[in-house]
Amino acid sequence: MLQVNDLAVYYGSRAALEKVTFSVAPGRLVGVIGPNGAGKSTLIKAMMGLVPLTSGRVELGGTPIKEIRERVAYVPQRAGIDWDFPATVKEVVLMGCIPYMGWLSRPQQVHYDLVQKALERVSMQESADRRIGELSGGQQQRVFIARSLVQEAELYLFDEPFVGVDQYTEREILKIFDQLRSQGKSLMVVNHDLGEVIQHYDDILMLRGKITAYGPREQVFTQENLNKAYMGQVALA
């Protein structure tokens, strides 16, 4: 169970997020939506401790996330990375093992097996030895997801995983979401797009500096709530 209590993030004197309180049960897939600048990515980064919290607590199963960060898998936005970095697909996925490998240890066969399994789950096993710079946007995203899969975490945080990916990758990612959910993991997915993909989420968390609505998708994803979050600029199809 993920619990976020009264989380607030200020950039200077400007509040990016305020009074954010919610919880996510195991086996739930939560879509985080909201307009530009609503604080979606900030929320994820704040939960991971990548931006300083002005106030609030983030706990996973009663333990502050800061102390068990290796149990949280964070899939960042692809654009934050230099994809010219000299590394192969396999190497990048193997990096997902580092958090729990401990200092001075080297990867063992068990880690390579995990990498192989993760690559198969995202259908990238044939590209294992390719240089990451040669991959398409969708393939890059799947590499990132594979890297989070080897972490075998309890909570998965995805920051805009569907940006710039092809249809095939979109289906693959949704398949992974289903698998993780049925394994009892908690998932939070930041989504900018209000398209078809929304239909796959269990719960919707609407943000606009604070939570404007949170609950099961059928109840929350309404024109009225969208108007509140997006200032009436979005129409449901």
Place this chain on the structure above:
Amino acid sequence: MWQSFLDFVNIIWEPLTQPFMARALISAVLIGTLCAVMGSYLVVRRLSLLGLVVSNSVVPGIAIAFLLYVNIFVGGFISGILSTVSLGWLQTKTRIKEDAAMGVILSAFFGLGIILITKIQNERKVNLSDFLFGNILGITDLDLVTSAVIGLIVLVTVYALYKEFLLLSFDPQWAEAVGLPAQKLHYTMMALTALTVVATMQSVGVALTIAMLIIPAATAYLLTDRFSSMLQVSTALGVASSVIGLYISYYQNTSSGPTITLVSSFFLLLVVLSGPFLKGTSFGQWGKKIEQMVVLQSEPTSETVPPVLSVNDKTTTEHQSMRQETVATIPVRSSSSSNVSSSSQPRKQIVRDSNGKLVIRTSSQEHSGNS
């Protein structure tokens, strides 16, 4: 034939009978290795200029060490570390961006260093130009031992922290997100860079240490697909350029630092010029692109060919065989590149910032409609 071979051996061997030249050779191998390793990290992290900041910033430390009669390696190291700390401080406390901050720190430290050295150079018999441009032939036994100890520290640390450094270099934010002490690792890396610089300064000089750090690493960056092989190629190039530079410097009586720099630049130029022929390396992408452009026009797409084309990090130099290979594989290449299944096509990453988010839709449409 035999005679010319013996002459060549003699050209290599004869200088080594003099102790100062033997020391210089050991030193060349040592700094070639150290600089190549630390430089590889700087290059992939886009922190090359940080190497310049550190190398120029050791000068005031050296001068002060002379004044206080302490070990100049210690003085240089401390002042190199101070420069990276003040760089970080300037960046976090002000809105000044990294590049400008580097310019400020570099010139402030260097200016102070030059003033101090010119003040003391008469009474202490210090030669300013030796520090700026290096004098690999003037290295003493004590210098060599100190450099070797420093080198051992650097290499052992890099070996021990290899996977953490790799993660830090590839994705620093994620490293932090999963709980690695990213900040501490960064400063550890900077300390190792400062150690490398002080070990190098007497051979190459602070003004050109940046060349030893960056040029072999940048050359290797063009040739390799994996960071581990980049380290190896970079080391080989670093050692080769320092040793060749040393011999040229001995026979032509040129300054060692600039000579070594020119040799490594020559290697870089050689790789750049032969780039399109080096298929199978990352740099061979050029060649691929040209092939795609040419072949796509004449050949229709066939979907029967497997889309995935594995790329090995071959760094062979057999140009002849590679050219033949290039010709033979053109059809496979073209079909793989134009295959309808978009999973096989190398595509430029979509750059996107928080303001440009509405472009998302358009780009995914482009993806599906692009063949």
